[in-house]
Amino acid sequence: MSVGQQAAAALSSPDGEPAVPEMAWPEAAALVVRQVAKRYGPVTAVDGVSFVVRRGEIFGLLGPNGAGKTTLIRMLTTLTRPTAGELFVGGESVSKNPVAVKKLIGVVPQVNNLERELTGRENLVLHALLHRMPRGDRDRRVQELLDYVGLDGRADDRVQHYSGGMARRLLIARALMHRPPILFLDEPTVGLDPQTRRKIWDLIQVMNRSGVTVLLTTHYIEEADSLCHRVGIIDRGKLIALGTPRELKDRLGSFCVECFAGEGTRRVFFPARQDAKAHAGTLAGDVTVRRTNLEDVFVELTGREIRGG
Template identity: 50%
Template sequence: MLIINDLTKKYGSLTAVDKLNMEIKKGEFFGLLGPNGAGKTTTVKMISTLTPKTDGDIIIDNNKMDRNLTAMKKRIGIVPQQNNLENEMTAWENLELHGCLYGMEKGSRRKRIEELLDFIKLSDRSNDLVRTFSGGMKRKLMISRALMHQPDLLLLDEPTVGLDAAARRSMWNLLKKLKNEGLTVLLTTHYIEEAETLCDRVGLINGGSLVEMDTPEKLIEKVGNFVVEYFDNGEIREDFFDTRRDAAMFAADLKGDTKIRPSNLEDVFIKLTNERVGG
């Protein structure tokens, strides 16, 4: 559904995104995982046309994306990293405004708002001012607003950043529902567990470049399914193994404290870039 060819963004001498290439299939929940400053948000802004690209192509269903093509932009819903709701308006009014801006008829708007508020379990707060909402409630309302005009592609830029653990998991449950409904989603995150829990495939991005791309399971298999952590000369070291048995045999010959655990996407990222994702 979404094809990105040599997508590049430069700010003077700084290259924020460097010849990015990837393809997201219809109905896929795709994650861009990387540390802050890796180019994730810039990529999302270029796809949504909020930021002009320096070079490359963004193609949706064989049509090149152009910021002047209103019909194309209507196919995209975006949830930015920063809260941009109207805090002095109610939840209902925020969704109503979005529907009006996208030319939805009054009857269709009302029905869609009722569906979405029920979906995020905020029907009982529909007439409350957004400024009275918790951070998690605001995030859910932002997702509903992005879904208001029924887009084909949903862009989620760090949707759980700043939320506590309970609110984050509540958000994951909501996003899993979208995944089960077959919506095409591009998620950016620096949370390892978020990418592993939600994404069908993950692209590891660092310094504006795509480092590796595959399913979480296959990415982990590339470094080894289990890791042994141990101290050596005052430093924590890690060795990877395909099976727990191999890891245990290696650990048995070590002196001092050791830990055997399943590998995760952060291990993959560190192995490939010598940097941590963070979060």
């Protein structure tokens, strides 16, 4: 059995079935993706993906750039039609009721698409007008969200003068303007410094505690591990593992023994620290015993590391 086959077996459920969720629809589901595929000519961007996002959870799609994460977001948010399969958002069919779906979702894209010549406040007002919010509610909501994301002091500055972190917070405020129960975040902290990234993490957790269901894509291991209740690992358009971060790591082995030798790095996984230490004691060279992380899961499944772009 190859390393990839061994890893796939380890990451399966105890009865040997692939680690994919039951289609708990509709009572517990905010999002349902059923055998969805997207092809661009000869290129398959998404290949038969199925998963459920439960109401009130933070669900992460983890994988390298080009894995199909953004394509899935675009299909769920009505921007791209699937080649095959079904998508449901808040009980509404994305293909049959796209207008109803748009009312249920907020979207924070990876690329900053704010109106740079407008102020932060004006960007929020514009979004409210597009959603036909009553003026009184609109003005209260704008101020509430500016306070919420910490931009009240810069609300009347043009967005072209905002830092990357400020723009990202305004994008989140804009997505929340019409009070959607479901929020999509596509690589929400890409390109941000570590301190700003942590602030965005805090904001995501606060939103979730207020009842917002969050689906985010990321190629940052720590982000998925720290934020997400469950993680789907996606590679080359396929969902290759799904579970809580702890479940995925424990299926592989909670502790990793890394041995740096002349031919490269070898990793062996163990359920208990004492077993890992015992094995490490038999090895020569530079040996490390550490906790298993989600990148280990990805590497064992694919034979390569997660790399962002």
